[in-house]
Amino acid sequence: MKNILVCVAWPYANGPLHLGHMAGCYLPPDIFARYHRLKGNKVLMVSGSDMHGTPITVTAQQEGKTPEEVAMHYHAINSKSIEEMGISFDLFSHTHTKEHFESARWILDTLDKAGYIEPRVSEEPYDPVAKQFLPDRYVEGICPHCEYESARGDQCDNCGKTLDSKELKNPRSKLNPDAEIEFRETEHLFFKLSEFRDTLLEWLSSGKEHWRPSVINFTRNWLQEGLIDRPITRDLEWGIDIQREGYEKKRMYVWFEAVMGYYSASLHWAKNQGEPDLWKDWWENDEAEHYYFMAKDNIPFHTIIWPAMLSGCGLHLPHDVPANEYLLLDSTQFSKSRRHAVWIPDYLDRYDPELLRYYLASIMPEQKDANFTWEDYVTRINNELIGNYGNLMHRVISFAHKNFPEGLSSNESTLPSLNDKVKEVHERVQEALEACKFKRALQAIMELSQAGNIELNEVAPWKQVKEDRDACEATLVTFLNLCRSLSVLMTPFLPKSSQKAWEYLNQEGKIDDAGWNSALEFKAEFKLQQPLPLFSKLNMEEILEKEMPPEEENELANVKPEITFDDFKKLDIRIGTVEKVQAHPNADKLWLLDVNFGGPTRRIVTGLRGIYESEDLLGKRIAVLVNLAPAKFRGEESNGMLLAAEGNDVVSLLQPDKEIEDGSEVH
Ligand SMILES: [Zn+2]
Numbered sequence: 001m002k003n004i005l006v007c008v009a010w011p012y013a014n015g016p017l018h019l020g021h022m023a024g025c026y027l028p029p030d031i032f033a034r035y036h037r038l039k040g041n042k043v044l045m046v047s048g049s050d051m052h053g054t055p056i057t058v059t060a061q062q063e064g065k066t067p068e069e070v071a072m073h074y075h076a077i078n079s080k081s082i083e084e085m086g087i088s089f090d091l092f093s094h095t096h097t098k099e100h101f102e103s104a105r106w107i108l109d110t111l112d113k114a115g116y117i118e119p120r121v122s123e124e125p126y127d128p129v130a131k132q133f134l135p136d137r138y139v140e141g142i143c144p145h146c147e148y149e150s151a152r153g154d155q156c157d158n159c160g161k162t163l164d165s166k167e168l169k170n171p172r173s174k175l176n177p178d179a180e181i182e183f184r185e186t187e188h189l190f191f192k193l194s195e196f197r198d199t200l201l202e203w204l205s206s207g208k209e210h211w212r213p214s215v216i217n218f219t220r221n222w223l224q225e226g227l228i229d230r231p232i233t234r235d236l237e238w239g240i241d242i243q244r245e246g247y248e249k250k251r252m253y254v255w256f257e258a259v260m261g262y263y264s265a266s267l268h269w270a271k272n273q274g275e276p277d278l279w280k281d282w283w284e285n286d287e288a289e290h291y292y293f294m295a296k297d298n299i300p301f302h303t304i305i306w307p308a309m310l311s312g313c314g315l316h317l318p319h320d321v322p323a324n325e326y327l328l329l330d331s332t333q334f335s336k337s338r339r340h341a342v343w344i345p346d347y348l349d350r351y352d353p354e355l356l357r358y359y360l361a362s363i364m365p366e367q368k369d370a371n372f373t374w375e376d377y378v379t380r381i382n383n384e385l386i387g388n389y390g391n392l393m394h395r396v397i398s399f400a401h402k403n404f405p406e407g408l409s410s411n412e413s414t415l416p417s418l419n420d421k422v423k424e425v426h427e428r429v430q431e432a433l434e435a436c437k438f439k440r441a442l443q444a445i446m447e448l449s450q451a452g453n454i455e456l457n458e459v460a461p462w463k464q465v466k467e468d469r470d471a472c473e474a475t476l477v478t479f480l481n482l483c484r485s486l487s488v489l490m491t492p493f494l495p496k497s498s499q500k501a502w503e504y505l506n507q508e509g510k511i512d513d514a515g516w517n518s519a520l521e522f523k524a525e526f527k528l529q530q531p532l533p534l535f536s537k538l539n540m541e542e543i544l545e546k547e548m549p550p551e552e553e554n555e556l557a558n559v560k561p562e563i564t565f566d567d568f569k570k571l572d573i574r575i576g577t578v579e580k581v582q583a584h585p586n587a588d589k590l591w592l593l594d595v596n597f598g599g600p601t602r603r604i605v606t607g608l609r610g611i612y613e614s615e616d617l618l619g620k621r622i623a624v625l626v627n628l629a630p631a632k633f634r635g636e637e638s639n640g641m642l643l644a645a646e647g648n649d650v651v652s653l654l655q656p657d658k659e660i661e662d663g664s665e666v667h
Pocket residue numbers: 143144145146147148151156157158159160161
């Protein structure tokens with residue numbers, strides 16, 4: 001028996017969860033935890049809401065509420081979504097608890113005593129109108145890497161680079177957009193992260209063969225670039241007060257304290273159990289294995305920063321950090337701010353959580369980004385989950401119940417090859433789940449179910465029952481055992497329908513307690529319950545009508561006339577010919593175009609890579625806004641912006657429809 005700690009990234013409590021969170025962060029650890037519990041291992045699975053980030057104070061300000069009101073509101077909504085999706089946390093807590101505050105202060109003190117904390121004076125952005133220092137998200141400006149205009153003081157949402165407010169060009173205060181930001185000296189505590197570089201490199205260099213290549217490569221590159229010491233306090237009054245003189249108006253930085261939630265929630269859970277030392281079974285036990293689940297944007301916090309803090313405190317280091325790639329919605333990234341998302345509460349209002357668990361597990365973004373579409377959702381549910389698995393389960397159980405209402409018995413399987421297949425798949429699923437390869441595990445189960453369907457059609461018990469009732473009974477016992485094995489194997493993925501199947505098969509107790517190896521048992525006797533289909537088919541037309549966004553033409557109705565003809569005249573748009581197309585050396589979505597306007601060519605950087613092939617662009621006559629100020633995109637200067645139309649997933653270049661010379665003006 002192993003002790004396994006399942007740690008799941010903490011969501012910000014500033015909005016509801018969407019499908020991207022579910023596929024990237026919550027479903028994988030739940031499948032993992034359920035498997036290990038079935039296996040008989042001692043699992044503790046914890047997470048909670050991150051209550052203290054600036055996203056929350058910003059939302060609170062916008063909504064005229066206190067940060068605590070906003071955070072508690074979304075914590076309640078997200079706790080409910082998590083429960084309804086069947087995510088089996090032992091504790092889903094939040095960071096605004098007494099337990100978390102105490103643990104966070106203990107970790108800070110421990111690091112301090114070990115010499116890893118140091119007060120330093122630094123220059124921080126100050127808003128002279130609001131008369132206060134500005135935390136990172138309260139500063140916006142132009143990204144020095146990609147020229148994105150609304151980059152924040154901590155990160156650029158366009159190119160993904162982490163930033164420091166000082167690096168932003170033309171920094172502005174979110175509190176007073178017209179205020180000139182000043183940089184003033186102030187004291188903060190710093191964590192000496194740089195001192196952990198060698199320790200972490202050494203830790204990474206052994207026994208990490210089971211890590212995902214993307215995770216280990218990302219981490220190694222980050223470490224090789226060198227680590228910089230980071231401030232762990234900031235000027236904000238919402239968060240954990242560190243109780244030091246001079247720090248009354250400063251709070252612990254959220255990146256520093258949120259990761260401590262794994263530790264504090266373990267202690268909190270033990271306290272709730274009435275056995276306050278129980279957490280030590282995972283944290284003071286060298287044999288315990290700690291797994292951290294998250295989406296890829298969170299990797300450095302879990303492979304570098306948190307391990308550095310853990311090692312500074314002498315606590316247990318992660319065993320694996322199986323970070324996922326992203327789930328896309330109709331091929332673009334989910335976004336809270338752009339409202340481009342399918343929210344979990346909306347989904348749960350209309351559909352069955354088990355269907356979503358199946359669909360997300362079947363497309364899980366483990367190696368690369370995956371794409372959610374409603375068409376694909378309906379197709380996979382109807383054809384795979386219901387057409388293959390649900391169909392086999394229902395055909396076998398309902399036919400057996402109808403023809404043998406008094407019960408069935410047979411001492412051995414009539415199809416040894418099917419038994420061998422069960423054994424082989426059981427082993428493959430186990431291997432895949434232990435290696436956090438969830439998609440592969442599900443595929444193996446579906447393969448077994450498919451093999452069952454093929455055998456069932458071959459043996460055709462509906463013919464046998466008329467010719468040889470005893471042979472039919474033996475066949476059905478064989479297939480009922482297959483259904484029983486399948487429901488055990490499926491439990492980590494589909495806990496509710498597996499339990500239902502368990503009841504139709506009239507098996508004792510809860511399937512959760514049956515044990516992983518019970519999938520290999522052979523039951524000689526069955527007395528069945530009247531079954532209902534485990535799932536109902538989805539209606540494609542109905543769902544598409546409900547879920548597709550309203551027609552684009554409605555958008556035009558909302559356009560307000562805001563600019564004058566004189567404004568329009570300021571735009572200098574010209575026709576040019578694309579003479580050369582090159583890939584951007586370090587951005588895989590950008591092309592570099594050399595465009596001829598009747599004189600020397602101009603270099604334009606465009607995001608059409610992945611949409612237009614280079615040969616489709618070469619020689620094209622295009623319309624370009626040429627009096628746009630030059631802007632750099634990942635180091636390449638762009639001197640204009642080409643015009644294209646975008647709608648219903650199509651991007652289409654604007655082109656003149658008659659022969660016209662390069663440099664012609666567009667009016
Ligand atoms: Zn950027």
